[in-house]
Amino acid sequence: MKDVVRGTWAYTRTCWRLDPRRAWISLALMLAQAAALPLAAPALAALTDAAVAHDADGATWAAVAVAVTVIASLTAGHFAHIFYFELAETATGNLDRRLIELANGSTSIEHMERPEYADRIQVLRTEINRAGFQALQAVLAAVGLGLAIAITGVLLGRLDPWLLLLPLAAVPPLLLGRRAESILGRSRDDAAQDGRRARHLLELGTGAGPAKELRVAGLAGVVRSRFAAAWDGASRTLVRAEARALWPRLLGQVVFAAAYVGATLLVVRNAVAGRGTAGDVILVLTLAAQVNGQVVAAVSVLQTLQRTATAMVGLGWVEDLVTAPPAHGLPEDAPVPARLTGGIRLTGVAFTYPGTDRPVLAGVDLDLPAGTTVAVVGENGAGKSTLVKLLARFYEPTTGAITVDGVDLRRIPVRGWRERIAAGFQDFARLEFLARETVGVGDLPRIDSEAAVLDALDRADAGALLDRLEDGLDTQLGLSADGTELSGGQWQKLALGRAMMRTSPLLLLLDEPTSALDAQAEHQLFERYAHTAREVGARTGAITVLVSHRFSTVRMADLILVVADGRIVEAGTHEDLVTADGLYAELYGLQAAAYS
Secondary structure, three states, rough: OOOHEEEEEHHHHHHHHHHHHHHHHHHHHHHHHHHHHHHHHHHHHHHHHHOOOOOOOHHHHHHHHHHHHHHHHHHHHHHHHHHHHHHHHHHHHHHHHHHHHHHOOOOHHHHHOOHHHHHHHHHHHHHHHHHHHHHHHHHHHHHHHHHHHHHHHHHHHHOOOOHHHHHHOHHHHHHHHHHHHHHHHHHHHHHHHHHHHHHHHHHHHHHHHHHHHHHOOEEEEHHHHHHHHHHHHHHHOOOOOOOOHHHHHHHHHHHHHHHHHHHHHHHHHHHHHOOOOOHHHHHHHHHHHHHHHHHHHHHHHHHHHHHHHHHHHHHHHHHHOOOOOOOOOOOOOOOOOOOOOOOOEEEEEOOOOOOOOOOOOEEEEEEEEEEOOEEEEEEOOOOHHHHHHOOOOOOOOOEEEEOOOOOHHHHHOOOHHHHHEEEEOOOOOOOEEEEEHHHHHHHHHHHOHHHHHHHHHHHOOOOOHHHHHHHHOOOOOOOOHOEEEHHHHHHHHHHHHHOOOOOOOOOOEEEEOOOOOOOHHHHHHHHHHHHHHHHHHHHHHOEEEEEEEOOHHHHOEEEEEEEOOEEEEEEEOOOHHHOOOHHHHHHHHHHHHOOO
């Protein structure tokens, strides 16, 4: 219950902070709606007594009072809906933005490798969007229900103190309803993995990118069957939970039904015995029916509040995860060097991904001299990309240390270090912005500089791509904004241009940045990068790290590192490694034969 209160309060504060005026108006209207309907009951009782006594004037005024309270209830509810619907939309957008901020709130990406994080994000994406309007409606309805129940209790207590037990009979359905929602909440967590898999298969089966491969390989049936299995798995989990949750809900309603029957019999007996009027019977029947509706509404409201609280508590869990202080405990008190003089050294570096026990890198001792171009080659899964991630401080080494000109990299402020890094990745982002923005974000201070963007595209050998864009740099890209869709290679060339925006980096990381290009285009680009790297290296001592699976394209590197099974097994120039006749020479020969 503590989590429900805490999560509901957090959501309420968010809404009030976003728009206090609209929130207060919504609350006032919901309270008016909540009070009007119970107050209609004594007016209806007075109407009944006046009619029985043939009091025309009394019956008229009572009828007017009934009409006014009913109309007030309907009108207040209608206008409240208008105000809190708009506020709920704003709150949902705010929570979505907060989720994006939290997902990117850590300087590392370590948390994104955790299965529990993926499950929590899956639930949050669903619950935040689903909560929205319903969540705020439930918060306001909960306050309104409190007022309505209080008025109902006063009216019943005036007739007979025993009737005060009727509102109390609403407590068991509430508690049992909360238990039912807890069962359902756990089931949503249990179904998250199957739900995530089903969502992936749905995107796979409906996306334009995979469509060609699905058709050629005849995979449509496989995707459908696996989607059905994942969806059925998630559905079975949820349906079984619904069945278990049915019994506490049913028991709660049986308890209240017994109290309802008892209250009715009590007031009828009093009326027959002359201790009440026909209006009292009508009053109790009306209020009892309203209490029944209040119970049903309260159970529904509590369920929604529990789901809202789950989302808010989940956001708090993500926030705690991404804002946790680094385990190494070192202060970031060293300045970012203006230029590299010695270089980067890795000493005894090992790394194991979260949730696994097998090191991806182990015992790495390595010198990357300032001003050099370093190529990293090796088979898939050898640990090449992990090495790049450690240099960019997406992760911290599990053991060992990385130093920059003799200073532990962990002591250099990570944001300052990133500002002196330029990078292009195999899994690049397809930023569906204007073309100039898609490239320009590589150096935000110069995003609006057409000259800088054109220069970056030229150094990425992507300038010719602009000739194919109708509005040049002002072309809107991507189907999400009714823009121009590009091929995989074209998107990658723009990503390469983005990596070239920073002209004076200390570290240029290119992790398979040309995977969508052919071997000859990659070779030409790497030749150009090597030329650029020498220029930048002479100016800032920058180190350029090229990761590639094509050995022929990295011959120009000053240093070639061969990674296998998480270790640097060979290091040297192309000529040195060929002469050594080791793994590099073997793999190089195999690739050369394949291209001959």
